[in-house]
Amino acid sequence: QSALTQPASVSGSPGQSITISCTGTSSDVGSYKYVSWYQQHPGKAPKVIIYEVNNRPSGVPDRFSGSKSGNMASLTISGLQAEDEADYYCISFTSSNTWVFGGGTKVTVL
Amino acid sequence: EVQLVESGGGLVQPGGSLTLSCVASGFSLRSNWMHWVRQAPGKGLFWVARIDIDGRPTNYADSVKGRFTISRDNGKNTLYLQMSSLRPEDTAVYYCVRSVYGVYGNFDSWGPGTLVTVSS
Numbered sequence: 057q058s059a060l061t062q063p064a065s066v067s068g069s070p071g072q073s074i075t076i077s078c079t080g081t082s083s084d085v086g087s088y089k090y091v092s093w094y095q096q097h098p099g100k101a102p103k104v105i106i107y108e109v110n111n112r113p114s115g116v117p118d119r120f121s122g123s124k125s126g127n128m129a130s131l132t133i134s135g136l137q138a139e140d141e142a143d144y145y146c147i148s149f150t151s152s153n154t155w156v157f158g159g160g161t162k163v164t165v166l
Numbered sequence: 167e168v169q170l171v172e173s174g175g176g177l178v179q180p181g182g183s184l185t186l187s188c189v190a191s192g193f194s195l196r197s198n199w200m201h202w203v204r205q206a207p208g209k210g211l212f213w214v215a216r217i218d219i220d221g222r223p224t225n226y227a228d229s230v231k232g233r234f235t236i237s238r239d240n241g242k243n244t245l246y247l248q249m250s251s252l253r254p255e256d257t258a259v260y261y262c263v264r265s266v267y268g269v270y271g272n273f274d275s276w277g278p279g280t281l282v283t284v285s286s
Contacts, residue, residue, distance in 0.1 A: 057228050059210075092271035094211070101261060101276035102203075102211060108271060145211050150271055153225045157270070160210035 058145055060085065060158035067164040073147040076161045078129040078146035084156055090149035093122055095129045097142045106131060114160045133163070141165045168192040168275045177278030180190045182252050182284070188245040188262030190278055196240040199265040202247045203272065204258035204282075212270070215247065219267060230256075252284045 061079040068074040078085065078093075085091055093106040103111055106122040109129065119134040129148070133140055146158040174186040186202070202214040215226045215236040224236050235248040245262055259279040266272040 060227075062277070089271035094272070094273070096211075101278060102273075103276075104273055107269060111272075113272065113274065124179075143210075147211075147213065147271060147273075154227060155213040155216070156269075157203075157211045157213055 057152070057154060057156050058118065060148060060156055062144075062146060062158035064159070065128065065162045066135075067166055068137065069160060069166045070136055072136050073132060074133045074136060074163065075133075076078050076144055076146075076163070078148075080127050080129070080148050080156070083152075084148040084150040085124065085129050086116045087151060088149045089124070091122070091124055091129040092147050093120075094145045094147065095140075095142050097146065100111045102145065106142070136165055138165050168264070170264065170275055171261045172260060172277045172280040175260065175282045176250055177283045177285065180252060180254060180284055183248070183250040184248070184252065184282060186247040186260055186262075186280060186282070188247075190243045190264070191244065193264070194240070195243045196236055198267050199228065200236075200238060200245045201263040201265055201278075202234075202236060202237050202245075203261045203263050203273075204256075205261070205279075206255075206258040209258075214260070216265070217245070249282070252282075254284050256282065258282060258286045270283075274278035 061096040094102040094104040169191045201216045262277040264275040
């Protein structure tokens, strides 16, 4: 159960779009549509922003979107805002009926 | 209002045991998948274990399999994590997490977490 691979950091200016990648294997990301994304602000519990690759829970702005191709999933934040500065984690279901997180990506709004 | 509150964390020596509890309110535990997720200080999230609505099956991360046991008492609306043979690398904040039944990966409610420190 190796962690999914995410870039350690991504940055962008307000209003820009950024994309965070999440690379797994054919035993997890590549085999299932069960990839989710979580946002975590310092000292807070994580919050789901995308589930099942590209579904947004109610209340999550539509500038957050998800996609998947092969063994890689992606989270795109369009129209970056100051409050988007946080840590972001992907997670995927695996062929072992377990879940595995990515290492996390720190998003900085310049 | 959906609420999860963990308890039972603390300082324990390597090789020791500890049981975490998570009391749910505002919803019925028996209708949801439940998980434990941990986060070591300054580190990322790590999925620990899950339990199905009936208490079976249960699944574990490889690094805790055989040492940790997840269970639930639907009557008390409480989730548990029994931890034994604890190691320093188990030091983390442990979160109790609800997963919407039938929707994979929608971990929609998290507790505030309880800190477990494994140290001599």
